[in-house]
Amino acid sequence: MRTLDWVIFAATIGFIVLYGLWKSRKTATVQGYLLADRSLPWYTVALSIMATQASAVTFISTTGQAYADGMRFIQFYFGLPIAMILVSAYFAPKFRGAGVYTAYEYLEKRFDAKTRALVSLIFLIQRGLAVGMILYAPAVVLTVILGWDDRLTTLLMGLVVIGYTVMGGIRAVAWTDFQQMLIMLIGLGAALVVAIVKLPAGIGFGDSLLLAASAGKLNAVTTNFDWNDRYNLLSGLVGGTFLALAYFGCDQSQVQRYLTGKDLQQSRVSLLFNAIAKIPMQFFILLTGAMVFSFYVFTAPPLTFHSGKVGALAGTAIEARHRQAVAAREAAARELLERRDAAHQAKFLAAHQAFDAVHKEATKAANDTNYVFMTFVTQHLPAGFVGLVIAVIFGAAMSASSGEINSLATVTMVDMYQRFIRPGAADAHYLWFSRLATVFWGLYAVASAQLARGLGSLVEAVNMLGSLFYGGLLGVFLLAFFFPRVNGTAAFVGVLAGEAAIFYTHSTGQVGFLWYNVIGCGVVVLTGCLLSIAGRSASNSRQP
Amino acid sequence: MTPQQEPPPFLGTWARVYWGVVLYLAAVIGVLMLFTASFRL
Numbered sequence: 080m081r082t083l084d085w086v087i088f089a090a091t092i093g094f095i096v097l098y099g100l101w102k103s104r105k106t107a108t109v110q111g112y113l114l115a116d117r118s119l120p121w122y123t124v125a126l127s128i129m130a131t132q133a134s135a136v137t138f139i140s141t142t143g144q145a146y147a148d149g150m151r152f153i154q155f156y157f158g159l160p161i162a163m164i165l166v167s168a169y170f171a172p173k174f175r176g177a178g179v180y181t182a183y184e185y186l187e188k189r190f191d192a193k194t195r196a197l198v199s200l201i202f203l204i205q206r207g208l209a210v211g212m213i214l215y216a217p218a219v220v221l222t223v224i225l226g227w228d229d230r231l232t233t234l235l236m237g238l239v240v241i242g243y244t245v246m247g248g249i250r251a252v253a254w255t256d257f258q259q260m261l262i263m264l265i266g267l268g269a270a271l272v273v274a275i276v277k278l279p280a281g282i283g284f285g286d287s288l289l290l291a292a293s294a295g296k297l298n299a300v301t302t303n304f305d306w307n308d309r310y311n312l313l314s315g316l317v318g319g320t321f322l323a324l325a326y327f328g329c330d331q332s333q334v335q336r337y338l339t340g341k342d343l344q345q346s347r348v349s350l351l352f353n354a355i356a357k358i359p360m361q362f363f364i365l366l367t368g369a370m371v372f373s374f375y376v377f378t379a380p381p382l383t384f385h386s387g388k389v390g391a392l393a394g395t396a397i398e399a400r401h402r403q404a405v406a407a408r409e410a411a412a413r414e415l416l417e418r419r420d421a422a423h424q425a426k427f428l429a430a431h432q433a434f435d436a437v438h439k440e441a442t443k444a445a446n447d448t449n450y451v452f453m454t455f456v457t458q459h460l461p462a463g464f465v466g467l468v469i470a471v472i473f474g475a476a477m478s479a480s481s482g483e484i485n486s487l488a489t490v491t492m493v494d495m496y497q498r499f500i501r502p503g504a505a506d507a508h509y510l511w512f513s514r515l516a517t518v519f520w521g522l523y524a525v526a527s528a529q530l531a532r533g534l535g536s537l538v539e540a541v542n543m544l545g546s547l548f549y550g551g552l553l554g555v556f557l558l559a560f561f562f563p564r565v566n567g568t569a570a571f572v573g574v575l576a577g578e579a580a581i582f583y584t585h586s587t588g589q590v591g592f593l594w595y596n597v598i599g600c601g602v603v604v605l606t607g608c609l610l611s612i613a614g615r616s617a618s619n620s621r622q623p
Numbered sequence: 624m625t626p627q628q629e630p631p632p633f634l635g636t637w638a639r640v641y642w643g644v645v646l647y648l649a650a651v652i653g654v655l656m657l658f659t660a661s662f663r664l
Contacts, residue, residue: 157651164644172629289662293662293664297658297659297662298659344632348632420664424664
């Protein structure tokens with residue numbers, strides 16, 4: 080990085096953190112620390128929801144995924160608008176009406192303490208595992224691309240996040256999220272513009288789109304259905320709805336966001352904003368990846384984007400074949416743009432497939448998807464923009480992990496400490512414990528970040544991890560909201576049965592992970608209902 | 624009026640919001656399919 084990049088990077092991160100701390104300077108109560116006194120405007124809540132979900136993984140991995148696999152990942156988000164409407168109509172008013180701090184607190188009001196404790200524990204395990212991954216995602220990439228030490232990077236990011244989250248609580252988290260989301264959009268826009276502007280003379284945006292489409296990179300909708308296919312129209316609409324419903328309706332990191340709204344309508348507007356804005360935003364991110372693909376048709380891409388592995392391949396036969404494949408693909412691309420017919424489109428696709436075969440041989444099928452975007456940024460963006468994009472990556476990692484750390488601390492304090500360990504203490508004591516829990520989860524995130532090593536596409540890893548647990552969480556909340564005759568024990572056993580069903584399905588390896596949410600949720604609801612009916616029958620038969 | 628019965632912030636009734644999201648999704652999927660198909664020579 081050049082001096083200008085360092086200045087822009089430091090100024091951007093410094094401004095975001097200081098602004099968040101300034102906005103949260105009056106936080107002095109538990110309600111202020113955990114729920115921002117339920118005072119935030121809808122636009123802050125809306126962008127905070129978006130930023131918490133859009134981690135660094137989103138920018139690094141999603142763009143790389145479009146480069147390698149095309150835009151079909153967008154189908155993952157097709158269920159999100161449906162889920163947001165349902166959360167807005169049913170979940171948000173239930174949580175706000177009950178006056179709770181956490182979603183799991185509601186479960187005790189509806190069922191019993193053991194169901195609340197079980198679901199809180201599932202959340203702590205699941206989010207506890209994911210938070211390290213979220214923090215590690217940018218570190219591993221910056222290590223390979225810029226040679227930064229990954230432990231130092233995660234430690235630096237972790238300490239900054241712990242600092243502002245401990246001091247300002249959710250108000251600092253939400254206001255830093257707001258700024259980070261704006262910076263993210265600017266950084267991505269810059270990357271997209273550069274990918275188009277740096278194309279050779281005479282080749283424009285339309286040409287770039289044609290090349291990406293000819294190589295199958297703009298295949299946004301897949302109507303063919305396969306249970307094991309992760310992204311198709313049906314799995315996106317059904318599996319995606321269940322996953323988004325579980326994430327936005329039952330995950331404390333999101334529930335806590337919309338509980339901070341000034342009133343129910345402000346919370347609802349923030350959710351409905353995300354319902355409309357999320358798909359276009361993901362389209363924009365994936366399109367950036369597809370345009371990076373077209374850019375590398377004319378600018379020779381490295382043999383592998385994992386720069387640490389390039390040295391070992393230098394001067395080998397495969398490097399020579401790679402050069403030939405790159406040249407052949409570029410020639411086919413120029414012919415296609417000149418002739419614009421189906422025959423040349425097929426010829427370009429064949430040339431691309433030949434290139435891809437050499438690339439896969441060179442990488443030994445190891446996934447270098449996560450390094451594509453940052454390689455492009457550091458090697459081709461002008462001075463200043465590199466610093467901005469690195470700040471975007473840091474900002475995204477910080478906004479997502481601060482949200483997770485804050486919600487983990489909230490559940491630890493409200494659902495564990497205050498409920499089971501030390502009920503009835505003073506507000507100041509709980510505020511102190513909330514800060515302590517935040518420090519603990521922050522340090523835990525930094526330490527567990529190292530476990531994320533060796534994973535393939537990080538965005539898929541995060542979503543798959545969520546899908547192992549979300550079906551169970553969603554099922555118990557559906558029982559709570561829509562099945563008034565189901566009791567606590569039935570719900571408790573239902574959650575255990577749902578989780579068992581998900582882990583069994585996962586072990587078979589036959590079903591795409593988006594379906595885990597549907598299966599888990601279905602088993603919880605069915606088990607809960609059947610046990611309640613059986614319980615009532617037994618009770619009736621005992622009556623004289 | 625309980626919170627659950629409150630009207631949505633847009634479009635007046637929840638039925639209209641549900642139809643709105645169905646139309647929005649249909650439009651998004653349709654546009655994306657057209658977008659992909661428009662580059663098939």
